[in-house]
């Protein structure tokens with residue numbers, strides 16, 4: 584379960600999350616929906632520990648993470664697919680997928696890689712290719728693979744369908760759909776729900792850093 588309670592976060596002295604509360608039940612897929620600039624990425628970065636809390640709390644599966652460094656959150660089994668992909672260009676596809684696994688020594692590298700390639704077999708052919716040689720869409724797949732590799736409890740997918748061609752968007756939806764019933768707790772941010780409404784158990788709306796309303800999809 585992901586639990587954010589009355590979270591307040593500022594970027595350059597501007598409060599971008601203003602008492603935001605979110606509960607993603609264990610094993611569920613929840614959509615975080617809001618316009619550009621509403622605060623979706625800030626929610627994701629707060630869960631990952633990239634933005635410090637001014638107030639409120641963040642917990643995953645009952646562990647209070649407020650103040651925990653990002654690597655501890657990754658080690659807990661939180662996989663993050665940032666909106667801008669965040670790959671290391673000079674590293675290969677496989678090296679990028681393995682990066683967060685270095686801070687999670689309890690996970691077996693080979694086992695996690697086979698799991699990832701089982702879900703995304705199209706990456707096998709490009710595993711030795713440097714990330715800088717990939718198209719934007721291929722980079723999205725690698726960013727998803729990296730999140731899947733380490734994300735044994737939680738997946739945070741920040742606008743996974745944004746700016747990708749329809750065929751890839753379909754493929755990404757398929758992969759996310761496959762995760763249903765796997766026990767993973769998934770938060771997917773989107774500015775519209777065209778691609779994923781049918782995948783979601785619930786939607787949470789964010790507007791100017793605060794809750795608007797929540798509806799069951």
Ligand SMILES: Nc1ncnc2c1ncn2[C@@H]1O[C@H](COP(=O)(O)OP(=O)(O)OP(=O)(O)O)[C@@H](O)[C@H]1O
Pocket residue numbers: 594595599617618619620621622623624625626666774
């Ligand atoms: N690096 C930054 N410097 C200053 N302000 C920022 C920075 N990053 C985000 N903000 C501000 O924080 C607020 C929330 O931004 P955030 O990126 O979380 O929104 P978002 O819902 O993810 O938007 P988008 O859909 O456009 O990615 C916005 O008002 C934005 O201007």
